[in-house]
Amino acid sequence: MSETTYREALRAALEDAMDQDPAILLIGEEVGLYGGAYGVSRGLLDRFGPDRVIDAPISEPAIVGTAVGAAMTGSRPVAELMYVDFAGLVMDQLANQAAKSRYMFGGQIAVPMVLRTQGGTGRSAAAQHSQSLEAWFLHTPGLRLVMPATVNDAYHLLRAALTQPDPVVFIEHKGLYTLKGAWDRGRPDAGWGEALVRRPGRDLTIVTYSRMLHESLAAADTLAARGIDAEVIDLRCLNPLDEATMVASVRRTGRVMVVSEGVLTGGVAAELSARLQELCFDQLEEPILRIAGEDIPIPVSPDLERASIPSAGLIVEAAGQLMRREVAAWAR
């Protein structure tokens, strides 16, 4: 058990996995000589050579298509999409090719690839470099979807993704690369596809993932000081999705907020809300609240950018109101 950064944990995961599995290739823009736009693949070109760490032209559709073909023929490619915002260029190769090949071909052709990318706000990178587009992938049968929030998960979920038989979209958060945290190279926090209760609590369940975990935990601390005991669940994987952990918590607390950075309408928060409502209806004391990104493109001006996505402050505010609402209801 040691401490490292999210960035370094990702780098180590790539390095360790490539060491053990010679079929793994990295392919993407600036993954080699430059070391990755966010420095995640630094040193890997030197270590594994240009046949396995491949700097690609600015040709996102063909990069993902190349990964698909490589995965079909015995390689295990990691295609890097520099920003998840470029998903619009590759959704055909991802959703129509990678995701559907096994099915369309009746189980004959597997596509064991990982699409590594990063998303989210925090760098004043504006509307085309700050999005959270995981909802598009979640809505695509055939893809797995992982979004690590912690250092240890960054390492272990990437290692696990690199053993999956099907295409995995692995989304990092640009605001987490410098996050420091505990790292146990030998032990994952939990298995693939399992959600984790990061903070137990009795009054309220907060379901979240990726960077919003940290806002949620900060909010939970503030709430605790106000006598509200929030349970915080980190989903880690969105597909497969661990319904059981969420449902058990919500049936116990009767109150839920789902917190997600992506824009509200049609986002992952909607899916989580719908599921929990379906499976916990009789136990719900209050409406499930979605705390999500505003339904707008991301503005560049730092204050506006920050205000366009959920914060610990907003979570606290909403949680406080949700708890108060109960009283009001009794009083009626």
Added chain:
Amino acid sequence: MSETTYREALRAALEDAMDQDPAILLIGEEVGLYGGAYGVSRGLLDRFGPDRVIDAPISEPAIVGTAVGAAMTGSRPVAELMYVDFAGLVMDQLANQAAKSRYMFGGQIAVPMVLRTQGGTGRSAAAQHSQSLEAWFLHTPGLRLVMPATVNDAYHLLRAALTQPDPVVFIEHKGLYTLKGAWDRGRPDAGWGEALVRRPGRDLTIVTYSRMLHESLAAADTLAARGIDAEVIDLRCLNPLDEATMVASVRRTGRVMVVSEGVLTGGVAAELSARLQELCFDQLEEPILRIAGEDIPIPVSPDLERASIPSAGLIVEAAGQLMRREVAAWAR
């Protein structure tokens, strides 16, 4: 008031609009000489000439990008995407360019274009030609989204789309082109952005759109024969979304099913479910049910294809159980 087909209503809408507004252009694959893959633009090339009805190469990204640029410079383009399944090729131009231009440029640059496309199952066209991808568009601030279910809406919503100041995604259903229905060239069923109660009822609200309206209405008939009086709401527009009409109905009936052809997880049904739960929580008697496409790619074999999406039969079955559940609850 006369009768015509969905296809002919769409054709007439294009023709009438182009007659009135010389800025309107059609651009897409096979829209001219061929008359459109589904025959919607038949005759328009002869009528308006090749400067306004433009057969494009098989270059979807550049077709949509061309429409964006044309819209910025005084034209009002209708870009046709032959199948909504090709959205993966154009999401960058649609979501990063068309949808965000007004915002990124601080309100200076509008993109009044319509992306016409068609989706859905029914022709054994397999996994890459049968999808319902409206959820991707719904999750994109800056786009409007319309999905007509009836002949009169096909005409009037397309006419209305062609007056909007912002980009509109207009999704037809391949299974509806031969649908016959009442058509009043002078009178829309309702305004832009308004949902319609297509069948009033007291026991249960079914919220739906596009072809699933017809399955829902058929289900409502069967349910009526069994003493269950279902109200059926046709959303017509998904953005803007008419919450008020849905909420009023659900607060009255206390029971809801949302029906959508797209795959369940992360789909439009999740958004509708989440919204109704939020706004009708205290009035809900039972969990909101989502009846949606299975979480799989569309199989080619006709029986499998049919079974992979909701049918009137499934709606009836689920509604029956939902109503019975109440009894069980009382009995507890």
Added chain:
Amino acid sequence: MNNPSSTAARNTAALDRYRTMRRIRSFEERVGELFLRGESAGSMLHLSIGEEGVVGVTDAMAQGDSFTTHHRGHGVFLARGADPVRMLAEIAGREDGYCRGKGGSMHIADRALGHLGANAIVGGGIPHVVGAGLSYRNQASGQVSAAFFGDGAMQQGILYEAMNMAALWRLPVVFCCINNQYGMGTRIDRAAASVDFVARAEAFGLAGVSADGADVEAVYAAAQDVFAGARAGRPGFIEVSAYRFHGHARMDKSPYRTAEEEAEGRRRDPLARARDRLIAEGLADAVDLDRLDAEAGAEMDRALAQATGAPLPPLASMFEDVYDPTTPAPEPLRHRLARILNA
């Protein structure tokens, strides 16, 4: 498939190519029949009749070479050894089909024969061969991967991205454009500002050649060079010219082209040309060839009968093959509803 050295071998190979072309044509005729009998899964059936000259390319491939095809890919696949029964069963949406009735005509494949998949997205399968080439280069396997696509795909940007990457990385990859003059109803000169496709490929660093698809032996000669170059790390492009004898798909009557043009196009028939040449060169006589034609027809009749006798897939199979069976599968909606209603 091998590089025939003796004259005898060369002659046998030419006769074999004729047989393959005839089998393709007979097969496609049966696909038409299947549709007319209402037994095909849908009407999105794209016949490769008129394009049989591509056998000159498939014959230049080696065992173990892989390939992707487009929506009009039956001919290429048959030429690479496909079982017509399993193909027709797939096209009819049956359980015994190559893809268990999930893919159909536009998504047929057989991994064992190197078929990495037919694609219904124009251009969609092209970059996959770049990835296959990357695997083969790294595995030093000596294999080549070839993408087959139509002239319509020459206007898809991803093709040029893929060409550039293949050339930049010197991958064992071949791009084969079957130029049948039309993308649906659009004649190629209404879609491409310049129809010199070889010049386009060369501008992206590929070796390029155009061959007359009416002359399968000429195609074969050209393709041998292209594959030899690719195997040595010089990826190539080959254009096979052809004429699409029938409509785009089964419902299309081609109103956008004249009867004269069609008659003229059909005169460039690779089968008739090969037949004439075989007879002229004394490699076969009309009786031999008629017999061979009849055999091909009979084979495909049998295949059709067998395929249409195959069972339909069980409904529950719908949930299989989304993910690897050792990992969580999608939950059927009815199960989910039951869980909710009994919660």
Added chain:
Amino acid sequence: MNNPSSTAARNTAALDRYRTMRRIRSFEERVGELFLRGESAGSMLHLSIGEEGVVGVTDAMAQGDSFTTHHRGHGVFLARGADPVRMLAEIAGREDGYCRGKGGSMHIADRALGHLGANAIVGGGIPHVVGAGLSYRNQASGQVSAAFFGDGAMQQGILYEAMNMAALWRLPVVFCCINNQYGMGTRIDRAAASVDFVARAEAFGLAGVSADGADVEAVYAAAQDVFAGARAGRPGFIEVSAYRFHGHARMDKSPYRTAEEEAEGRRRDPLARARDRLIAEGLADAVDLDRLDAEAGAEMDRALAQATGAPLPPLASMFEDVYDPTTPAPEPLRHRLARILNA
């Protein structure tokens, strides 16, 4: 901007081009300062220092011509008449910026000056000029639309789709590649199998030319032909060679290139070259040019001061400009939560 007929006019134009180039450089230096002072919105600031030769292209445009730019577009925009105050205010994320603080450096635009938008998606703005060309053709307006992009975009498929469409429909469109040898850390020969970009453009039916971006007058001469052709319905391609003097963005120290290479690249300085030429041809002396340089510096200092004095946008403005103000706007989350909790 006009086609100068007399020698005097030509001389004035050359001096003007020098001034424009100097203003661009001074401007970009102020952008760097803004960043160092921590007042820029983020660090995604891409300086066009070294690429000022593109003024030869912008000067060949006529009033009313439109254009799109890439992420390194400050220079082009300034050359087309932008107000440096509003540009810097936008880059600082201020209310008074061109885009009300919503777009920033990578999304700056001024519709009134024909700027249809800077784009942060490599290649993203390219097809827009095809659409603009379509409008102009149909409106018979005589306008041309030009896309400015980097060498990196030469590997984006959409470029070739756009080129083909422009050529096929004979639109008044110009494609301008500013080839600064690098896409981030990747030298162009590591990204493109063939770097003869003119050959690529020609293969798609365009008139193509490459110009030495260190020589703004040579660029201007070449660009005049390209724009004249485009205005007459013969769309064209012009490559302006250059060297990116600084890192890709503000955080990049370019460890992937040698000091020697950088020194060599910086010797190809379009400003130094133009200065030498103006003096050699007797159009200006060193004193004139020093004064002009100082004026440009002072102008940009004033602009910086003014821009950084501008107010930040109010938070509520965040919800504006998503849609036309006459149509339904997004509902702020807090309003929504209040509706839910008080329901």
